[in-house]
Amino acid sequence: MTLGNVTNPENAARPVALITGASSGIGAVFARKLATRGYDLVLLARREDRLRALAAELPVHVDVLAADLSCEEGIAAGERAIRDCARIELLVNNAGFGTLGRFWEADIESQIRMHEVHVMATMRLTHAALARMVPQGGGGVISVSSVAAFGQGPANVSYCATKAWINSFTEGLDMELRAMRSPVKVQALCPGFTITEFHETLGMDARQIPAFLWMKADDVVEASLTGFDRGKVIVVPNWKYKIGASMMKHLPHALKLRMGRPGGKRA
Numbered sequence: 205m206t207l208g209n210v211t212n213p214e215n216a217a218r219p220v221a222l223i224t225g226a227s228s229g230i231g232a233v234f235a236r237k238l239a240t241r242g243y244d245l246v247l248l249a250r251r252e253d254r255l256r257a258l259a260a261e262l263p264v265h266v267d268v269l270a271a272d273l274s275c276e277e278g279i280a281a282g283e284r285a286i287r288d289c290a291r292i293e294l295l296v297n298n299a300g301f302g303t304l305g306r307f308w309e310a311d312i313e314s315q316i317r318m319h320e321v322h323v324m325a326t327m328r329l330t331h332a333a334l335a336r337m338v339p340q341g342g343g344g345v346i347s348v349s350s351v352a353a354f355g356q357g358p359a360n361v362s363y364c365a366t367k368a369w370i371n372s373f374t375e376g377l378d379m380e381l382r383a384m385r386s387p388v389k390v391q392a393l394c395p396g397f398t399i400t401e402f403h404e405t406l407g408m409d410a411r412q413i414p415a416f417l418w419m420k421a422d423d424v425v426e427a428s429l430t431g432f433d434r435g436k437v438i439v440v441p442n443w444k445y446k447i448g449a450s451m452m453k454h455l456p457h458a459l460k461l462r463m464g465r466p467g468g469k470r471a
């Protein structure tokens with residue numbers, strides 16, 4: 205697929221952000237907010253109709269890239285889009301999904317797809333982006349992780365593990381970048397329960413979650429962009445989740461095991 209608008213040299217004034225998973229939820233909010241910050245956009249997801257509808261409402265140049273990041277072809281298309289775009293200044297690795305069921309009972313294909321989208325696509329697109337941004341001396345990568353990265357949960361094993369990988373990967377990159385005094389920034393954004401299509405797609409009854417735990421995608425993205433401006437590497441939106449995440453890091457394993465027993469309805 206050829207991308208025309210943002211790679212067109214005539215549109216050379218503004219920076220470009222590529223957002224994965226921009227067809228709904230947190231990714232679509234990133235698109236709206238980055239447009240108001242003056243970015244041209246490349247929007248990537250599988251549902252092209254959704255991406256085109258969003259592109260039509262945004263007052264900036266937008267290219268739409270219909271790609272499935274769970275397969276080689278889709279990831280390679282994302283890499284190409286980044287390599288071909290000289291003005292790329294921000295990559296938002298946001299595409300993601302959850303699965304239901306204990307690890308060994310869940311269909312292995314779903315677990316492989318999750319690792320492809322959360323880990324392989326994040327790693328490869330970030331590699332393509334930093335290979336451009338570091339020599340250019342500017343830009344950044346935001347990868348959407350989760351508070352699930354700070355712990356483990358029954359029926360959520362691969363999700364927690366892949367999100368923990370995103371945090372570790374991001375902190376490692378930050379070390380490398382700071383060691384060479386690069387101005388390029390990286391961030392792992394770790395939201396808690398956020399009102400999007402995530403839980404419906406997962407097939408989970410969102411009414412199980414107490415109302416006070418829900419956040420708006422708008423607030424999550426605002427926290428991310430404010431944190432990005434300040435160079436924050438791990439961003440946990442909302443004070444309740446900040447406390448929860450820091451407690452999770454210090455809880456003894458025995459206590460986590462007790463918390464993870466029964467109640468694991470998702471299993």
Ligand SMILES: NC(=O)c1ccc[n+]([C@@H]2O[C@H](COP(=O)([O-])OP(=O)(O)OC[C@H]3O[C@@H](n4cnc5c(N)ncnc54)[C@H](OP(=O)(O)O)[C@@H]3O)[C@@H](O)[C@H]2O)c1
Pocket residue numbers: 224225226227228229230231248249250251252254271272273274278298299300301302321348349350351394395396397398399400401402403405
């Ligand atoms: N909502 C929450 O409570 C919550 C909490 C913590 C973290 N997160 C994280 O936030 C991120 C965004 O999720 P969301 O809450 O905004 O959910 P969402 O509304 O379901 O959006 C998920 C996005 O990912 C895209 N996507 C999924 N699989 C893909 C694939 N194989 N290839 C390309 N794109 C794919 C979807 O687009 P298509 O279906 O069109 O491909 C969609 O745009 C995810 O990484 C999720 O893990 C969400």
